[in-house]
Amino acid sequence: MLPKNSAKLALSAILALGGLVSASAQEKELKVGAIYMDAQGFYAGVRKGIQTGASEAGRKLNIIETNAQGDVSKESSFIDSLISAGVQAIIVSPVSADGSYRSIRRAHDAGIPVICYNTCLNDKDMAEYVSAYAVGDPFQFGHKLGDAAGDYFIAAKMTEPKIAVLNCEFVEVCVTRRKGFEEALMAKVPGAKIVANQEGATLDKAVSVASTMLSSNPELDAFFGEAGGATLGAARAVKSQGRTGKTVVFGGDMTTEIAQELADNTVIKAVVDISGQGLGKLALTQAINAIDGKKPADIRVPYDIDLYASADAGKQWLTAHSDGVP
CATH class of the missing domain: 3.40.50.2300 (Response regulator)
Incomplete structure (x- = not known):
C-alpha cells in the first residue's frame, strides 16, 4: 500500500494526465461535412449558422461544405466524397426520406455519425442510421x-x-x-x-x-x-x-x-x-456532441417555430x- 502522501501524489498525477488528455482532445481539429439542399434562402441561413457556430465553438473545426441542389444522386456522391475525406460527422438535410437512406447508411457503416436537420429519413431508418435530428416540429x-x-x-x-x-x-x-x-x-x-x-x-x-x-x-x-x-x-x-x-x-x-x-x-x-441560422447552429452542436460520444436524450432535438x-x-x-x- 502507498503512503498517504504518495497516494495523493499519484491521484494528482492521474488527474493532471486526464486534464492533458482532455485538453489535447479539445485542441485536435474536427472535420465535419455539411450538405445543403440549396444555396439560397433558408439553406443560406443554415450555412451561416453552421459557420457562426464553428467560430463560437471553442474547437478547431474544418467544415467541408457542398450543395446537393435537391438531387439524391448528387447528395449520394457528396456523402461518398466526405467518407473518403475522413470527416468525423456529416450534417445533412436529406433530399428524400426513402431515397437518401443508402448513402446515409454507408456513412453510418463507416463509423461516421450523421446529423439530420430540417428533413430526415423515415422513422425506422432514422432510428438505425442517424445520431440526431435537429428540427422544428x-x-x-x-x-x-x-x-x-x-x-x-x-x-x-x-x-x-x-x-x-x-x-x-x-x-x-x-x-x-x-x-x-x-x-x-x-x-x-x-x-x-x-x-x-x-x-x-x-x-x-x-x-x-x-x-x-x-x-x-x-x-x-x-x-x-x-x-x-x-x-x-x-x-x-x-x-x-x-x-x-x-x-x-x-x-x-x-x-x-x-x-x-x-x-x-x-x-x-x-x-x-424556423430560423435557418439557429437550426444550423443546433445541428453543428449535435455533430460535435456526436463526435465526443454524447447522445441526445431524444433523437429529435427540437428548435423553436416563429409566427x-x-x-x-x-x-x-x-x-x-x-x-x-x-
Whole structure:
C-alpha cells in the first residue's frame, strides 16, 4: 500500500494526465461535412449558422461544405466524397426520406455519425442510421399557420373560404406541415375547403402553378405555401393576375422578399418560420456532441417555430436580418 502522501501524489498525477488528455482532445481539429439542399434562402441561413457556430465553438473545426441542389444522386456522391475525406460527422438535410437512406447508411457503416436537420429519413431508418435530428416540429409549423389563417377568415367573416396549396411534398415534413395547417384551420373555420394541391416548391414553378390555379378557381380566397418558394411564388401570381385584395397568402419560411411582402401586408398575411441560422447552429452542436460520444436524450432535438402575422412583424424581421440571411 502507498503512503498517504504518495497516494495523493499519484491521484494528482492521474488527474493532471486526464486534464492533458482532455485538453489535447479539445485542441485536435474536427472535420465535419455539411450538405445543403440549396444555396439560397433558408439553406443560406443554415450555412451561416453552421459557420457562426464553428467560430463560437471553442474547437478547431474544418467544415467541408457542398450543395446537393435537391438531387439524391448528387447528395449520394457528396456523402461518398466526405467518407473518403475522413470527416468525423456529416450534417445533412436529406433530399428524400426513402431515397437518401443508402448513402446515409454507408456513412453510418463507416463509423461516421450523421446529423439530420430540417428533413430526415423515415422513422425506422432514422432510428438505425442517424445520431440526431435537429428540427422544428413540422406539424406545429403548419398548425400555427392554420391558426393564423383561421383568425384571418373569422375577422373577415368568411365562413367557407376556398384555399389552394402549393406544396413541397416530395419531402415528408411538408406533408406533415399541411396536416397541421388543415387541422388548425378546420377547427376554427369548419367550412373551409382545400380546392387544389399541387407541387410548386421552387419560385418559378410556384408562380406558374399558382397562376393556373387562379385561372381555374376564380373564387380562390387564399394560398397556403408550404415553403419559401411556394409562398413568394403565390404572392407574385396574385399580384400579376390582378387578385390583390381578393386572394391572400399564408406561407412558410422567411426571406427578405417574403418579409417585405408581409410588411406591405396586401397579399401575404402570415408567415411561420424556423430560423435557418439557429437550426444550423443546433445541428453543428449535435455533430460535435456526436463526435465526443454524447447522445441526445431524444433523437429529435427540437428548435423553436416563429409566427409572423402582421406588417410590423415583417418590418421587425427585416431590421433583425439586415444582411438578408434568414
